[in-house]
Amino acid sequence: MKCRDLEERPPRRRRRPFVVAAGVVLVLVLGVGVIAWRTVPERWLPWDTAEFPQVDAGQMTPTQNRIVELLRAEHAAQRPGTFYSEGVDEPWCANFVSWIMREAGTPFANPHSGHWRIPGVFTLQEYFEDSGRFEPVGDYTPRVGDVVLYDRSSALGQHTNIVVWVDGDEATTVGGNEMRKIRVHELHWGSDGGVVGFGRVDLERGTGR
Structure with a gap:
């Protein structure tokens, strides 16, 4: 041993x-x-991305159709945020909304500079309020092309995206910088405490000014 x-x-x-x-x-x-x-x-769950909806073009104005088709194309392209931010590397959800509206012929006017791009959600809400087109969440039913505004209590903090379809008290939205991508999601605006209200785009005149 x-x-x-x-x-x-x-x-x-x-x-x-x-x-x-x-x-x-x-x-x-x-x-x-x-x-x-x-x-x-x-x-906001990373795996919760809906399919881009099939919308009825006959029920929408030319401006609404243009907004939806632009969103469809950009959702498929998945460009980087700097594309919508004039090369600036920054949070880009509001820049994405600004770019879509400019391309659709409904450009914003930044209340501080007059420029088409509004990079901040707070300033975007200020723009709609000054224009008399801000609708607080409550009795208002959003339309295709309206801009959704969220406060800091949402999972992504202050955020914004665009309505592409409405069915009863639910909407389908498309937004940029949602988990760093352009995503499609279902929104229950009445029960989502992060929703502040909606920016109503002047769809009949085809201008956001």
Whole structure:
């Protein structure tokens, strides 16, 4: 028998406290995940992206049709945010909305500069309020082409996107910089606490000014 076989083996360390602690951490992580799953609006879940809707062009004005077709094309193209921001690397949801409206012939006018691009959601809301076309969430039913405005309580903070279809009290929206992409989502504006209101685009005149 070899000498090392006669050596006394050190006692095994007890791992029970470590196992218990790891189990507690796992339970906490799972609990937080379940809470997030139930409280975060579905439209912000990375895998929750709806198909671009098939809309009835006969029910819309030429301006609405132009907005929808632009959104369809950009959703398919998935360009980087700097494309809509004149090369500026910054949060681009409002820039995306500004670009779509300019291309559709309904350009915005930044209240601070007069430029077509409004990079901030707060300033975008200010623009609609000054134009008399801001509709707070409540009794108003949005139309195709309206701009949705969200406050900081939404999962992405202040945010904005565009309505492409309305069915009862639900809408389908398309927005930029949603998980860094252009995404299509379903919106229940009456029960979504992050929705502040809507910017009503002047669809009949074909101008946002």
